[in-house]
Amino acid sequence: xxxxxxxxxxxxLHRLPVRGKLVLLFTxxxxxxxxxxxxxxxxxxxxxxxxxxxxxxxxxxxxxRVRFVLFTVALVAAANYVFVSPRxxxxxxxxxxxxxxxxxxxxxxTGIPAFMDEVxxxxxxxxxxxxxxxxxxxxxxGLVIRFVPEILARYGEISAAHKARxxxxxxxxxxxxxxxxxxxxxxxxxxxxxxxxxxxx
Amino acid sequence: xxxxxxxxTVSYAGRVALHPLSLTLSERRIGVVGLNGSGKTTMARLINxxxxxxxxxxxxxxxxxxxDEEAARGKTGFIxxxxxxxxxxxxxxxxxxxxxxxxxLDKAEIAARTAxxxxxxxxxxxxxxxxxxxxxxxxxLGAIASVLVTGPKLLILDEPTNQLDxxxxxxxxxxxxxxxxxxxxxxxxxxxxxxxxxxxxxxxGRLAADAPPAQAIRAYREIAAC
Amino acid sequence: xxxxxxxxTVSYAGRVALHPLSLTLSERRIGVVGLNGSGKTTMARLINxxxxxxxxxxxxxxxxxxxDEEAARGKTGFIxxxxxxxxxxxxxxxxxxxxxxxxxLDKAEIAARTAxxxxxxxxxxxxxxxxxxxxxxxxxLGAIASVLVTGPKLLILDEPTNQLDxxxxxxxxxxxxxxxxxxxxxxxxxxxxxxxxxxxxxxxGRLAADAPPAQAIRAYREIAAC
Amino acid sequence: xxxxDIVLVALFAAIMIVLxxxxxxxxxxxxxxxxxxxxxPMLAGCIIGARRGxxxxxxxxxxxxxxxxxxxxxxxxxxxxxxxxxxYLVGWVVGAFVTGLIAERFVREGQKEVLQLAAFLGAAxxxxxxxxxxxGLAWLAHxxxxxxxxxxxxxxxxLPGDLLxxxxxxxxxxxxxxxxxxxxQRA
Ligand SMILES: Nc1ncnc2c1ncn2[C@@H]1O[C@H](COP(=O)(O)OP(=O)(O)OP(=O)(O)O)[C@@H](O)[C@H]1O
Ligand SMILES: Nc1ncnc2c1ncn2[C@@H]1O[C@H](COP(=O)(O)OP(=O)(O)OP(=O)(O)O)[C@@H](O)[C@H]1O
Ligand SMILES: O=C(O)CCCC[C@@H]1SC[C@@H]2NC(=O)N[C@@H]21
Ligand SMILES: [Mg+2]
Ligand SMILES: [Mg+2]
Numbered sequence: 001x002x003x004x005x006x007x008x009x010x011x012x013l014h015r016l017p018v019r020g021k022l023v024l025l026f027t028x029x030x031x032x033x034x035x036x037x038x039x040x041x042x043x044x045x046x047x048x049x050x051x052x053x054x055x056x057x058x059x060x061x062x063x064x065r066v067r068f069v070l071f072t073v074a075l076v077a078a079a080n081y082v083f084v085s086p087r088x089x090x091x092x093x094x095x096x097x098x099x100x101x102x103x104x105x106x107x108x109x110t111g112i113p114a115f116m117d118e119v120x121x122x123x124x125x126x127x128x129x130x131x132x133x134x135x136x137x138x139x140x141x142g143l144v145i146r147f148v149p150e151i152l153a154r155y156g157e158i159s160a161a162h163k164a165r166x167x168x169x170x171x172x173x174x175x176x177x178x179x180x181x182x183x184x185x186x187x188x189x190x191x192x193x194x195x196x197x198x199x200x201x
Numbered sequence: 202x203x204x205x206x207x208x209x210t211v212s213y214a215g216r217v218a219l220h221p222l223s224l225t226l227s228e229r230r231i232g233v234v235g236l237n238g239s240g241k242t243t244m245a246r247l248i249n250x251x252x253x254x255x256x257x258x259x260x261x262x263x264x265x266x267x268x269d270e271e272a273a274r275g276k277t278g279f280i281x282x283x284x285x286x287x288x289x290x291x292x293x294x295x296x297x298x299x300x301x302x303x304x305x306l307d308k309a310e311i312a313a314r315t316a317x318x319x320x321x322x323x324x325x326x327x328x329x330x331x332x333x334x335x336x337x338x339x340x341x342l343g344a345i346a347s348v349l350v351t352g353p354k355l356l357i358l359d360e361p362t363n364q365l366d367x368x369x370x371x372x373x374x375x376x377x378x379x380x381x382x383x384x385x386x387x388x389x390x391x392x393x394x395x396x397x398x399x400x401x402x403x404x405x406g407r408l409a410a411d412a413p414p415a416q417a418i419r420a421y422r423e424i425a426a427c
Numbered sequence: 428x429x430x431x432x433x434x435x436t437v438s439y440a441g442r443v444a445l446h447p448l449s450l451t452l453s454e455r456r457i458g459v460v461g462l463n464g465s466g467k468t469t470m471a472r473l474i475n476x477x478x479x480x481x482x483x484x485x486x487x488x489x490x491x492x493x494x495d496e497e498a499a500r501g502k503t504g505f506i507x508x509x510x511x512x513x514x515x516x517x518x519x520x521x522x523x524x525x526x527x528x529x530x531x532l533d534k535a536e537i538a539a540r541t542a543x544x545x546x547x548x549x550x551x552x553x554x555x556x557x558x559x560x561x562x563x564x565x566x567x568l569g570a571i572a573s574v575l576v577t578g579p580k581l582l583i584l585d586e587p588t589n590q591l592d593x594x595x596x597x598x599x600x601x602x603x604x605x606x607x608x609x610x611x612x613x614x615x616x617x618x619x620x621x622x623x624x625x626x627x628x629x630x631x632g633r634l635a636a637d638a639p640p641a642q643a644i645r646a647y648r649e650i651a652a653c
Numbered sequence: 654x655x656x657x658d659i660v661l662v663a664l665f666a667a668i669m670i671v672l673x674x675x676x677x678x679x680x681x682x683x684x685x686x687x688x689x690x691x692x693x694p695m696l697a698g699c700i701i702g703a704r705r706g707x708x709x710x711x712x713x714x715x716x717x718x719x720x721x722x723x724x725x726x727x728x729x730x731x732x733x734x735x736x737x738x739x740x741y742l743v744g745w746v747v748g749a750f751v752t753g754l755i756a757e758r759f760v761r762e763g764q765k766e767v768l769q770l771a772a773f774l775g776a777a778x779x780x781x782x783x784x785x786x787x788x789g790l791a792w793l794a795h796x797x798x799x800x801x802x803x804x805x806x807x808x809x810x811x812l813p814g815d816l817l818x819x820x821x822x823x824x825x826x827x828x829x830x831x832x833x834x835x836x837x838q839r840a
Contacts, residue, residue, distance in 0.1 A: 007766060025720035039317050063795055069727040070779020072676040074724040076686070083681025100727045112530075113521050119719075126251050136654065140663040140712055146517060147667035150559075155671075158742055160251050161287035164279040166271075166351060173299075176828040179668075179700065180333060185512060186287075186664050190657035191477050192513035195505040196526050197577065199498070199656055236592040237563045282590075291832025333833050337463045363509075363589055365464040366615055367651035389592055425593035 011055055013109040014051055018118040021106045032095045038087070041094035048101035055108045065108075069100050116142045137199065143189075147182070154178055202276065202383055203227045208257035210237065211243050213305035213405045218243045219333045220406045221257060222360070226385070230377075233387040234421045235403035238251035240336055242282065245357050249277040262354070278382075281361050285333065285345035293335070294319070295327040295346045304351070318350045322376070338369030345376065351412065355383045363392045391418050428500065428580045428609055429453045430474055432465070434483035437469050442470045446632045447483060452611070454624035456603075458640065459613045460647045461629035467613045468508070469627065471583050475503040476613070488580070504574035506584040510566050511559065514573065519561070520554040523573045530577070544576040548602070564595030570603065581609045588616045619643055654708075661701050661835070665709035666716070667695040670723045672838040677725040685793065685806045688725040691811075692818040694745040695781035698752025699773050699826030704834050706749035714742060744785035752780025756826065760788025766832060767831065773823035781822065782815050 013021065030046060052062060073096040081089035120138035127134040129142045158177050193199060204226040211219040219240045225304055246252035247259045250266040250273060259266045264273035281287050290296040301311045302412045322342050327335065335343060337402045341361055349356065358377070366418050370424055374393055386393065394400055400417035402410035402424070410420035430452040437445040444467045459467050472478040476492040477498055484493045490499040503551045508514045516522040520541055527537045545551045547566050553561065561569060567587055575582065583605070587595045599620055603610055614618065620626055626643035628636035628650070636646035654662075672693055677686035693713075697706035713723065722729040733739065755776035760769050790808060794801040829838060 003833070005304075022719060026731060029720045031734035033730070033736065038322065049442055068674060069722060070726070072674065075676045075726045076541065076679050079679035079681075083679065095726050096722075099720075099730065100722050103722050103729065106720075107765075111515055111518065113525060117667075119715075119724075128676050136659055137712070137715070140659050141716070141751045142516065142668070143660060143663035144666045144670070144712065144716065146515065147664055151667055151671050153714050154471040157286050158289075161281060162289065164249055164251055164275065164281070164304075165287065165289075165348065166275055167289070167300065171823060173289055175821065178289065179825060179829055180291065180833045182664060183661070183829070183835065184333060186660045187657065188507060188509070189515070191655050191659040192505075192507060193515065193660070195475055195500070195507075196424065196513065196515075196574065197479055197500060198515065198529060236594055239592075283624055291828050331832055344502070360590070364586070364615075366465075370653070380584070389590075403555065422593065425597070 009111070010019040013051065013055055013105060016109075018110055018114045019121075020089070021110060022118060024104055025106050025194065029099055032068070032099055036091040038090055038094065041091055042100070043044040045094040048050070052101045052105040055107055056103055064106075066100055068106050073097055073100060112142050114144055115145070117142060135199070139193075150185075151178070151182060154182060202379060203260075204355070205260045205350055206247070206257070207259070209254040209259050210256040211245055211247065211252055212255045218406055219247075222408060222413075224401075226399075229383050230397040230399070231383075231385045232394035232397045232400035232417070233385065233403065234389070234391070234394070234400060234417065235409070236425065238352050239403040240406040241403050244361055244386065245279070245387055248357060249274050249279050251279070252412075274350065274378070275351075276347035276353055277355045277357060278351065280344050280348060280356070280358045280361060282367045283362070284340050284361075287344060288332040288340075288347070291332055292328075293324075293330055293332055293343050296332055296343075300347055300351050314350055318346045336369075337364040338366075338372060341365070341369070342375055347410045349380075349382070353382065356380065356383065357387075357421065359387045360389060361386065362388065365384075366375075391412055391421075394418070406427075428488045430581070431486045432473070432483070435473055435480040435485050436482040437466075437473065437478055438481045440586065444632055445473075448634060449483075450627075450634065450637075452625075455609050456625070457609075457611045457618035457621040458623045458643070459627035459629065460615070460617070460626060460644065461635070462540075465629040466632040467629050468526070471505070471585060471611065471613055471633075472616055474581075474583060475570065475583065477505070501577070501583045502579055503583060504572060504577065506567070506570050506577035506582070506587060508585045508589070508602050510570035510587075513570055514558040514566075517557055517584050518554075519556055519558055519569050521575075522558060522569075523576050526573055526577050540576055544572045548572045562595075563590045563592075564598055567591070567599055568597070571602065572589075577609065579589070581611065581651065582606065583611045583613075584617075585613045586615060587612065588619055609641070617647075620644070654705075656703055658708075662705050662709045662712055665693070665701060665706065666699040666712040668696065669709070670716075673723055673725040675725070679726075683793075683804070683810070684797075685741065685789070685808070685811075686725060686738075687811060687820075688813055690725050691741075691745075691781065691785065691815055692822060694749035694785065695752055695777040695819055695822035696825060698754075698780050699756050699777060699822050700829050700835060701753070702757050703750045703753030704766060706753040707746050710749045717742070718820050736738040737793055738789070741785060741789035743792075744788030747788060748782075748785035750774045750780070750781045751784045752822075755779060756836060758798045760826075760830065760836065762837070764828065765829065769827045770823050773826040774819055777819035777822040777826075778816070778818045781819055782812075786811075823838070 015126045077089045077093035080092045116138040117140045123132055123134035124138055126132050158174055160167045206222050208221040210221045221230045233426045243252055249412040250270050253267055261273045261276050266273045288296050290299050298311050319328055324342050325389050327339055361375050394414050396412050400414045401408060402417050402421045404424050410417050432448045432450040434447040436447045461467050479493055487499045489503050492499045514522050516525050516565050523535050523541045538621055545554055550568050588599050591617050622638050623640050626640045628643050628647045630650050636643050669690055672689040675689040675690040679686045694710055697709050716723050717729050717733055718731055720730045756773055759772040790804050795806045
């Protein structure tokens with residue numbers, strides 16, 4: 001989802017400024033929660049899917065990127081099916097899937113730098129009030145996007161290490177080395193940011 | 202102990218990393234060399250089942266690494282390219298003991314074995330040190346101890362002297378030479394393989410040479426020069 | 428460019444990592460060798476202000492690394508022991524461009540400089556590749572490009588050939604030889620320092636030798652053998 | 654904040670996102686899911702302390718607000734802040750802060766291991782559960798028009814899971830303190 005991997009292209013979404021895309025995503029996320037009407041949510045989902053595929057990403061890659069979140073969404077919908085009603089379950093499924101696909105479409109057509117620039121611009125008014133340093137927050141946003149896939153890869157490596165040592169793979173014993181190793185990396189990354197002069201003081 | 206590859210092959214996401222490999226390894230000291238990305242780590246991970254063959258099979262002491270995964274894995278110990286990744290608990294002695302916990306041993310026995318292995322590698326003074334603050338050479342020794350404590354018959358080391366200075370390289374070389382266990386070493390540090398029984402050279406996912414050290418390293422140098 | 432250490436010393440949590448060091452470096456090709464933990468990385472990090480001296484001072488081209496931190500740092504580029512950690516953005520060209528962003532250049536200028544540096548290292552074809560999928564040698568070249576694009580006068584490389592095979596080692600050695608910039612290389616890979624102007628040997632936080640390569644490496648071997 | 658603080662803040666926001674990939678459990682009688690993400694504020698407080706911990710939660714909320722589906726079950730967008738779980742989201746920020754405050758004050762390096770564990774557990778329970786629930790339940794009662802007591806009773810279902818998470822956070826906090834201490838280097 002947040003793998004921050006935009007794909008090359010000149011499609012409509014690619015050409016739309018980042019702000020436009022964020023406003024789109026932002027309004028969609030509000031509107032989708034205002035209704036439970038399947039006659040609106042159904043088409044909304046279809047539209048989101050079309051938009052995502054229109055980025056030229058290709059079916060296989062498109063599915064690969066969202067399958068995990070969609071799986072979670074399906075579980076949430078299933079719970080609604082059991083506890084609330086089939087109607088509500090369908091509404092939840094459409095609403096959340098549409099949101100996921102829209103967000104995926106935005107990430108697929110927006111490079112991290114563009115994203116960071118927009119966050120910095122978005123926060124500029126708050127900076128003027130002395131509340132935040134926009135450049136720092138935008139750097140942090142870029143770093144979050146960088147860290148997510150790295151944590152997942154690290155997780156894979158550490159569970160391999162457990163197996164190699166004949167140990168059962170348990171979340172708790174995985175968590176500690178995962179945190180310590182990523183913290184160590186974080187230190188080097190922080191140093192690299194300074195060494196490369198990415199922050200102006 | 203015999204390690205047998207029977208037309209074993211590995212693909213990652215459709216790209217072949219290891220072409221069908223058939224090979225029997227039974228020597229006591231086996232080296233593996235080759236360019237970056239030539240498939241060395243992939244081949245070694247097949248042996249302890251961390252990577253599953255996309256085709257063919259690998260057996261260790263007669264045990265299939267897929268069907269008898271756990272039993273086969275118990276025969277081998279693996280030291281990662283970055284051994285810090287395999288230290289699971291923060292204090293060295295805790296980490297070594299952790300490997301023994303699931304084996305139904307009592308506390309006294311675990312403590313005794315931990316102390317013995319630290320003694321064997323001459324690192325008893327590091328027992329209470331933080332794993333992530335050990336120097337490069339100390340980390341390697343600690344990782345080897347934490348793996349050998351469970352009694353594997355074969356030890357696989359993936360580039361064990363990468364970050365090490367001349368003195369630590371000599372230390373690891375001596376340590377390896379002194380191990381009674383069977384050893385397989387992947388390395389870009391060619392002097393480490395002096396005196397080995399057999400050296401495999403990989404190139405683009407294929408076994409390109411298989412000979413005694415001097416001859417194999419010559420073949421590797423030729424590949425690198427192209 | 429002159430790098431001047433004046434009784435510069437570094438302690439971490441009370442333990443001395445670098446004893447008072449006084450030294451002027453002005454050669455074009457400077458090597459640094461020594462045992463693990465002897466203070467090489469610490470000394471190099473002093474030069475670009477990543478580590479602050481606990482006592483004494485370090486100046487780069489006349490600029491103090493503490494008082495004129497930013498200006499002094501702008502004179503040097505640093506390639507880390509594991510260069511993957513210094514690639515901040517996921518696409519190589521984006522990462523390179525990111526370094527230019529804070530310098531008030533306009534978009535066209537940034538794009539032009541990025542293209543030029545990729546061209547200079549013959550890696551234009553890697554521009555849109557994911558940083559974390561590059562091979563070891565490609566990652567090193569990309570990191571060097573991303574640092575040199577901002578125009579430092581001195582490039583510091585901390586063990587640049589650690590994980591590399593023979594072919595990539597030769598590539599990095601050729602690349603370094605061809606750089607017009609002043610270069611300081613820390614390395615356990617001794618052949619890399621052939622032809623350097625001056626090699627420093629560190630031992631237990633002190634400068635133990637300071638000589639041309641052959642002589643310095645002999646001194647290092649003696650230290651390692653004790 | 655130093656560069657290192659910024660990186661740590663980003664790292665824990667990323668950890669929250671990864672925790673969000675674990676499927677939540679939705680319940681019939683309360684519109685709030687059981688989610689692995691409630692572990693995040695406790696972990697952040699125990700490992701990087703009050704200020705940085707709270708900042709990492711704020712950063713996550715910024716990503717939510719932009720519309721990215723970073724909450725469990727792939728949710729995101731401003732609408733969430735008007736939904737039944739909004740109180741908990743604020744609770745995460747304050748909860749991480751309180752957890753961090755208590756941990757910073759009462760955990761010492763060189764203390765006995767059990768004492769450290771107890772202090773971390775206390776911090777996680779007070780910050781990550783008590784404070785978090787206070788915000789979450791107040792908002793939920795306000796939203797649903799039910800009495801505070803009623804929603805409190807219903808939300809007792811979260812307690813076993815959250816106690817387990819507090820224990821995990823305490824163990825991880827003590828392990829990181831032993832292996833790579835950061836807590837007392839203040840932001
Ligand atoms: N998990 C993975 N997913 C996808 N591709 C992979 C994965 N692991 C390895 N590869 C690819 O498989 C090929 C062989 O990799 P391998 O790690 O076995 O090489 P190696 O010989 O150990 O190289 P090095 O000397 O750099 O360690 C490479 O092209 C590598 O990029
Ligand atoms: N951040 C730190 N905190 C505490 N001690 C440190 C820190 N960085 C380095 N040291 C210690 O300072 C000493 C010198 O370390 P340094 O990294 O400079 O050695 P090095 O010569 O680069 O070694 P290597 O060849 O292993 O890279 C070592 O004893 C090391 O443990
Ligand atoms: O995803 C959201 O919108 C917020 C969910 C909040 C869930 C709360 S946090 C405390 C309690 N423990 C849980 O497992 N769930 C609730
Ligand atoms: Mg390898
Ligand atoms: Mg070093």
